[in-house]
Each structure stands twice: as structure tokens, then as C-alpha cells.
């Protein structure tokens with residue numbers, strides 16, 4: 001497969017925020033690649049206060065042929081505002097925890113206003129909720145001849161989100177890709193929109209170090 005058909009994302013670790021250049025070079029070395037498509041700051045870590053330094057480093061890295069685009073992960077509105085205020089450079093992507101029980105409407109709206117692509121991590125709620133067993137979603141799956149996971153992934157796609165489900169099983173990898181040949185109705189989208197419990201399953205970006 002040509003390298004140009006693979007999109008590789010990697011992230012700057014929290015412990016490396018003061019040395020983004022060294023960390024980036026080490027990542028490329030470990031990956032055995034000439035370039036990455038997207039380089040992200042993994043967490044804002046406001047308790048240590050190095051995110052802007054890290055972001056300035058990523059801006060410099062973006063100016064090299066080794067990096068095609070830069071973004072952030074787990075950044076809330078306050079963290080994004082700080083980067084914008086201090087550097088004026090808008091992240092291409094914000095990769096955040098996002099699934100039907102944690103829909104992040106306000107943050108998505110902010111990102112839309114600033115042309116930041118939102119990428120959903122934990123899109124199936126990481127197997128930590130009853131999402132895939134819900135009768136409402138099972139009924140939609142039966143109607144479309146799809147699995148519940150596909151219904152949830154399609155909900156992300158129809159909201160314009162970039163969705164990155166993880167599976168260790170080849171059959172599920174194929175299943176998770178097969179979501180572009182059907183469409184949820186407006187009513188079905190609204191039903192899933194109504195499942196938001198603003199329930200975060202992962203770490204809190206304001207406190208995570």
C-alpha cells in the first residue's frame with residue numbers, strides 16, 4: 001500500500017511538552033517514517049502550564065517536510081482560547097472523548113466556529129456503557145440491516161465528526177468501515193442526540209497531568 005494512502009497520527013506526550021522537537025524526532029524514528037500526517041498535543045495539562053510552549057514547537061515542526069498538519073487532543077474551550085490568543089495559529093483537529101452519552105455540543109460549536117475538525121475518541125463509549133445494548137439502537141440496526149456499532153458510527157459521520165473506533169478484530173475493523181452505504185433519518189439522529197448524559201468516561205482535561 002502506498003504511504004500516501006495511509007493517514008498516520010501521533011501525539012506529543014505530556015511529559016515531553018517542553019521538548020516537542022526532540023519528542024517529534026524520536027516518534028518519527030520509532031515509527032520508521034519520513035513524515036506524519038498529523039501531530040497532536042495529547043493533553044493540555046493546565047496544571048503545568050507548558051501547552052503554549054508545546055504549541056509553538058508544533059508550529060515550527062509544521063514548517064518542516066516531516067509534518068503535514070498539527071492539532072490538539074482533549075482541549076476544552078479555555079485551552080483552545082489560550083492557544084489562539086497566544087499564537088494566533090488554529091489547530092487543524094481537536095481529538096476529544098465523544099459518543100452518544102457525552103456529546104460535547106458547546107465544544108463542537110466552538111470548534112465549528114474556528115474551523116477545527118473534531119475527531120471522536122472512544123466513539124463507541126469504549127465498552128464502558130450499555131450503549132450497544134440499547135433497544136432503541138437495536139431497532140435502528142434491524143431497520144437498516146446494520147450492527148448497533150455501525151449505527152453509532154454513522155451518527156458520528158452524519159454530524160461531520162471524524163471517528164476513530166478501535167478494534168483488535170479484523171471482522172470488526174471491516175464492519176466499522178462499512179458505514180457509508182446507508183443514512184439515518186432526521187428522526188433517528190434526533191433520538192440519538194437525546195441520549196446525551198454529558199457523562200465523561202475518561203480523564204478530566206482540566207486536572208489530568
Ligand SMILES: NC(=O)c1ccc[n+]([C@@H]2O[C@H](COP(=O)([O-])OP(=O)(O)OC[C@H]3O[C@@H](n4cnc5c(N)ncnc54)[C@H](OP(=O)(O)O)[C@@H]3O)[C@@H](O)[C@H]2O)c1
Pocket residue numbers: 042073074095096120121122123124125126127132147149150164165166167168169172175176202
Ligand atoms: N486522545 C486521547 O486521549 C485518546 C484516549 C482514548 C482513546 N483514544 C483513541 O481513540 C481510539 C478509539 O477509542 P477507544 O478504543 O478508547 O474506544 P472505542 O473505539 O469506543 O471502543 C473500543 C472497544 O469497542 C469494541 N468494539 C470495536 N468495534 C466494535 C464493534 N463493531 N462491535 C462491538 N464492539 C466493538 C472493542 O473491542 P474489540 O477490540 O474486542 O473489537 C473495544 O473494546 C483509539 O484508537 C485510541 O487510540 C484517544
